[in-house]
Amino acid sequence: QGTATLQGIDIVGGALELLWLSRASSRIELRTLAGAHLREVALPGIGSTGGLVGAADQDEAYFQFTSFTTPSKIFRTSIASGDTELWHEVELPADTDGFMVEQVEYPSKDGTPISMFVVHRDDVVLGGNNPTLLTGYGGFGVSLTPTFSTAIVLWLEHGGVWAVPNLRGGGEYGEAWHEAGKRHNKQNVFDDFIGAAQWLIDNGYTRASKLGIRGGSNGGLLVGAVSTQRPELFGAVICAVPLLDMIRYHRFGAGPTWTSEYGSADDAADFRTLFAYSPYHHVEGRAHPPLLMLAADSDDRVDPMHARKHVAALQHNGDVALLRIERNAGHGGGDNTAAAVEQGVDVFAFLFDRLVVPH
Structure with a gap:
């Protein structure tokens, strides 16, 4: 439906519920069982929900909602009247009232419009001096929607800007969006991310020396690629459990199952595409931004x-590159709170140091 993609359908309270993703934000539409539009369920703002939870023959239903600045809240709604009230919320020992979310649009290298969420304090000054963290994924049809994280609160409390572009390769705008960022189209993803960085700099949110980037798994490939293609754009890189040797990735871990997404170096045409952006093969000959690499010694998904x-x-190239290996951990990292806290401390200590964040 236009730029909206259908995420799910259910019957709740005698009505047909359609869960949409519109410009990477959730919408809930109610229709009659014959398909006629009734109304939309009023959501608190730009954010994410998994849809309504309720019986097919009962008027009362519930939905969970979260956003970049809102911890998980549960609302109760009436299918018949549309009346909605807060039913439960997570109390957070922080004030997020002074935070705001913008959704902007910028052109990628080939002119394709890319949407991006930009989160910051409402008193942000556009003088190019804000520490900024740009994150992304861009692969496997995965949609990056507004989700709360205490890391965002920490970053914004220290005057930072948090940015999330909806890159090609994701699923925010349907399967065609995914196809436009996979296999021989993979460079589009990197161009989209580079375009996001350039937009943030050009519009005064930050400058290159204050701009950090972060990505994990396929997102680790993303930050690895852009930091070798445009190293002058970034002041720090957090690269987690990544794919970086794209010529041999399919010979390790779960790599053989991803050839439909990336291609295989065993195929001549795929080899040319993969080698053109494989981060490991494009290190020598130029300086790169400081990098903190996060890995897990028992990762059986990405070796x-x-x-x-x-x-x-x-390091051989003379760059600042640190390797942090989580012991007895897999692709998702440590399996306890202490390990997550320790890694988080290391990540933000690195970013605060390299981007010169007052703290």
């Missing part, structure tokens, strides 16, 4: 060899 050899290549 930690990617992280190890890329850091070795950067």
Whole structure:
């Protein structure tokens, strides 16, 4: 439906519920069982929900809502009247009232319009001096929608800007959007991300030396690629459990299952595409921004060899590159709160140091 993609359908309270993703934000539409539009369920703003939870023959239903600045809240709504009230919320020991979310649009290298969420304090000054963290994924049809994180609160409390572009390769705008960022189209994803960085700089949110980037797994490939293609744009890189040697990735871990997304170096045409952006193969000959690499020694999805050899290549090139390996951990990181806290401390200490964040 236009730029909206259908996420799910259910019957709740005698009505047909359609869960839409519109410009990477959730919408809930109610229709009659014959398909006629009734109304939309009023959501608190730009954010994400999994849809209504309720019985097919009962008027009362519930939905959970979250956003970049709103921890999870549960609302109760009437299907018949549309009356909605807050039913439960998570209390947060922080004030997020002074935070705001913008959704902007910028052209990528080929002119394709890309949407991006930009989160900051409402008193932000556009003088190019704000520490900014740009994150992304751009692959496998995964949609990045507004989701709350205490890391965002921490970053904004220290005057930072948090930015999330909806890159091609994701699912925010349907399967065609995914196809436009996979296999031989993969460079589009990197161009979209570079375009986001340039937009933030050109519009006064930050400057290159204050701009950090972060990505994990396929997002680790993303930040690895853009930091080798346009190293002058970034002041710091957080690269987590990444794919970086795209010529040999399919020989390790779960790599063989991803050839439909990336292609395989065993195919001549795919080899040319993969080699053109493979981060590990484009390190020598230029300086790169400081990098903190996060890996897990028991990662059976993305082999930690990617992280190890890329850091070795950067260090051999004379760049600042640190390798943090989580012991007895898999692709999702440590399995306890203490490990997550320790890694978070290391990540933000690195960013605060390299981007010169007052604290």
